[in-house]
Amino acid sequence: MPILALSGHPDEAMLDYLLGLASGRRVLYVPTAGMEEPGSTLSWYERLRGRAELTHLHFFPYPPADLRDLTLSHDVVLVAGGNTANALAIWRTHGYDAVLREAWESGVLLAGWSAGAICWFEAAVTDSFGPQLVGMRDGLGFLAGSACPHYDGEAFRRPRYAELVRNGFPAGIAIDDDVGVRFEGTELAEVVTSRARATAYRVSSDGEEPLEARLLS
Template sequence: MPAERPTIVATSGGWTRRRLGGVDWAGTAHLAVQLARVPAGRAPRLTYLGTAGGDQRGWAAEVHAAGERAGLRTTVLDLFPMPSVEDPARTLLESDVVWVGGGSVANLLAVWRVHGLDGAFRAAWEAGVVLGGVSAGSICWFTGGTTDSFGPDLRPVTDGVGLLPYGNGVHYDSEERRRPLVHDLVGSGVLPETHCSDDGVGLVYAGTDLVEAVTEVAGKGAYVVRREGGGVGETRLEPRLLSR
């Protein structure tokens, strides 16, 4: 059973560090799996793309191990040095959840387009595959956002996949230049209305509607930044605290 409506979980979270080393999937990723409505009796199929980080093999091993502990059937779809599956578009369509890791959103978008994945993601989303991700893996679903893809100074990126007609601001509470740059870009019209997440927070979309903010960490926030009259206004959304 696919998600009830095309669904995206865009986050500044999704991972938690293990006391014994490595990482586990955290609350926002578990929520993405729940929203996929996987039938009882089979493991959820999660496809992970680490394009933004250069498809690092060591990290892929961490993803597989975390998936095994979470009871997921995990596929890592690499694009370096070539696609690691015969038919990437089919792999996406046969997934319950697609999760995109962080890194360089500018490089991610360029590589995806070389392989025609921008259209494949839309087809999967419209078919009910839940799309999600963290940082670059959040921004990619929107029209754009703020990024350090081009160097240490944050700059706008405006050529996202565009499934969601908003801008996206990640790491809103942990990187001091994120908030003022978002405000500047919205105020100047470079970005449209922009939805932002503190670290550990996820934004849940049904179709293109923002239906909920959730968090893995108490006290964190989500924010909507839009032009208001001659200035820019910011509205805080109080996220629902996830149980895991």
């Protein structure tokens, strides 16, 4: 039941790490949050050529009839960044939230960056509703607590997350860009980074606590 939450588009070191976690090379790319932009989908076919067997899942104009079987036949579900709230709404409309949970419980690696990292948590800090960051409490809930990506990439993230948590928002994990947080089941297993001094943090009403991160080579 692995989940890999990434802050920022994965570079080559992080992509190698991601593929190394999977039980096979069948990757399902889900760009719902990014409006299923064709160029993004094509870029992933090019990037993974010769390294993985890629299939993409689009919900427009409508999802495939074999949505469940398609998902469960893959080793990795890779969720793109974008608008978290919109992606969650679309998935729930088509019952894909339940499919993702079944895939996770079956051992499929769930991975993604930005929106594709925070969607797995109960709550998240998001700009889905406009430039002002808000605390969203209706994530998929596979992982307890909250998450905030781009912690060192956008200056307003750190103070806003701290403010939200002080005011009763669930405590959780903040993730610097170029960092991956791996969970096995619901337990944090490892923090990895492809950039020196970047890491993840436990954030609570008492403040933040940096987590030890392994630097990928």
